[in-house]
Amino acid sequence: MLKTSATFCRINKAAAGAYLGLALVAASVVAPPAEARHWHPHRHAWLPTHFEGRRHHKESIRYRHARGGGGTSNIAAIVVDGNSGRTLYARNENELRFPASITKVMTLYLLFEQLEQGRLRLDSDIRISAYAAAQKPTKLGLHPGETIRVDDAIKAVVTRSANDIAVAIAETIGGNEESFARLMTQKAHALGMNSTHFANASGLPNGEQVTTARDLAILGRAIEERFPRYYRFFSTHAFYYRGATIMNHNHLLDRVEGMDGIKTGYTRASGFNLLTSVKRDGHYIVAVVLGGASARARDKIMADLIEDEIENGAAVRTASSISGTGVNGHNAEAATSPDPSLRGTESPEKIDSRLALAPRPSRPDLTLDPIQVASLEPDVPPEKSRPAFVSGAPKPGTSAPRAALGENNWKQASLDGSTARGRPGHGGELSTATPSAIGASAGPAAARARGADQIAAAIKEPPQGGGAKDAGVRRPASARSGWMIQIGATADISTATELLARAKLEGRNTLTAAQAFTEKVQKGSETLYRARFAGLEADSAELACKTLKRSGFSCFATKN
Template identity: 40%
Template sequence: MLALAIAAPSSSALAASKKRSSGSAIAAAIVVDMNSGRILHEQASMTPRAPASLTKMMTLYVLFSYLRSGAVTPDTEFVVTPYAASQSPTKLGLKPGATIRAADAVHALVTLSANDAAVTIAENLAGTEANFARVMTRKAQEIGMMSTLFRNASGLPNDQQVTTARDMAILAQHLIRDFPEYYVCFQTKYFTYRGHRYRNHNRLLFGYKGTDGIKTGYTRAAGFNLTASVKRDDKHLVAVVLGGRTGSQRDAAMRSLLDRSFPKAVAGRPKPVDTAPLVASLEAAPPPPPVAKKRVFALASAGPAEPVIFSTEAAPAPAKLAAAQPEMSADPTPIGPTTSAKAVGPYHVQVGAFTSQAEAESRLGEVRGRATTLLDGHQPVAVAFQKDDTQWYRARFAGFTQDRAKSTCAELKRMSFECVVMRAN
């Protein structure tokens, strides 16, 4: 998937670069010429590192795909769950039960790097943050980020969440080229939300000529990270610095690398995505499932976790999910008219678990609307059960043999619907 044309520096050049403070004081770096695709500088660019809030670049990449498809609009209201509101700073201070517009959530990630907004995006698009992280990892592999694994949407510490400087450069290139209409948000210097004004953490936007984005990051384990895009005249560089000792030192290292790389850059029009050496060619992806306005999604932490089966193209090491809890009620509630076709079998295909019957019905209608032929003859049902003090509803399609249930679930996953095969009680 990934074809690289690497302009390898000489050993003497590498030795000289390590003597400079910009190289020795950071853990990894890469500078890429967007016009030619050549790598102009590398330092430990394939060494696994913690991404910190650079993770939010992929969170936004996935959200941009929803915006492009029309499944989400800038005015779509995302519901804030208690789990999202409980995230560690930096955050907006969103309250459980409140809503935030998709456009505001985007700007909160770009400027403040708000963790509560990142998790809110994840839960509203994928039901749980864990599911969204799998979507992120799958998308990363599709675009050539073969050394990256995501476990959350924010970049908060997780020992299993890793990336490389080169992978982050690939992601930056795809954000710029795949979503130019949305990439401009990374130029936002200030964001005002509910009376508070937030300044973008990317200080290069405020004084380094030609900077048009894109993202900073920091955790104690990761150090200070930065991905930058800088244009001067007809030259365009994308650079990544990982593991800086301080924010100021990281920024100084980035400026030094860019200053030394611009004389080597090629002026001219960028190559198309499908021919640029560092960027994998893209195929048209099916549109993601629609997201209802102000829809409340179930949290894995709020009820029994469902085993979610992913294809082998998902995460290299999928997170371990708890086994499904037995139903407290075996009386399913049929939804809608029964079709005339006979579908007989003791297995169900489950497409979600929700805290209200209306939410379960909505998901069933959504899935059946996009997979009418596939689900013909299989009755949609909402299976109620009690967990602690909360009534839950599992959204299922009934009447499958085991083999048929497995093949149906596989087809649904190819349509971006998460599902699991369960035997009926």
């Protein structure tokens, strides 16, 4: 009897254990993942094998998000090699999307133009109107009649994504936001952003404001190449204003090596958006992710794309990012020059753009080898345009953008703002602004005088109306073979010469044997002067470009 009872107890214990095991299994199946792991009797048993499975995890899960799995099929993404213009990765890159606060990158593009042309300065004041102050958050919260310096306005847009400041910038440049939005769209098309239409300066919800991942990549490359002096603002980590510290909402700035910007964006209709730029070991990529389910998910996708693609691009710049003409034949240089004093409803076409430029600061005297001025021989045709992309990007066409995106989608209201490098030349040529951070160390007075005399003698413009034969000046012999690098093209020969002088200093030993020269080319009715160094080998050209880009210059190498 006693033995029978013991046996019965053991059976009951076994049954109880079995029931308990079944209960735990059931709990783990029914409960959410966090709860299931909590109830698992060996919840830490996976730790030893977790790191061993990382590679498998990377291959099987990583791109389920970027490529449509994991419930994120709405993602649009593109990674472009900034050095060559080649697309390294693309998904839904031509689908129309809402840009949200990435819109402000174009707002700042037009502001940078005003700074470059001398119509505004970094210490100029921007006045806040009642309309600007009434914008929805996120915003800086200034009152009507208050002013903010241009440099603070840029930082407020980059970090807080301040809608009130974006509108104030628009009113300062275009007179009113509607006119400014037309200028934004005109500039977008001139750059080759053929599927983009802007309706406001902030990115607040508007069904007519659409773009594509591909178009935003074009914008990201163009603003970095066109405005190296001002592009640095996009890497602002923190903005200190009126006793407050405003942090940048692009958290990848601190986590991804080589990232230098540029802008986040969010509305309910758009999802979480991000446009980034990364430079690492000579490689340079621009990446766009649109439609993330959360900021964290978007950042994860972006970080993975960067790490997977950064080394797949060229290490030397071989193509300009700026398209010569846009969808309607507009030249990328035909931009906006509205009078800041004109406000109201006057259209951009009627705004007088012939403004007196503010006096430029005096150029430092530099000592360097004489710079040759050359022209292409008359029988050599001008270079063909090199657009940033040759794509079949769909145009908005006759159907309204809101129809393409869905009537219900565009009506969704939300708070936008991502809270919690010079003129572009025709045919893809670039005019690079001289970075202010690049200083020139002057030698003794006599040396400075000699350098000034050398430059003055070198930059005398050849007689108008003739090619190289008329001018009596051609490319240096070293430019007829081997490799050369180009750091810009400008309508002002003195600017091109100054650019070469500064590059000679910043290039250090990489340009010791190189011959600096400017090359005169005709692009339609415009005359441009390319700033180039000749007499290089492939390796030395690559090294020179790498060195110069670290100092803020644009640079690409080309074989003669």
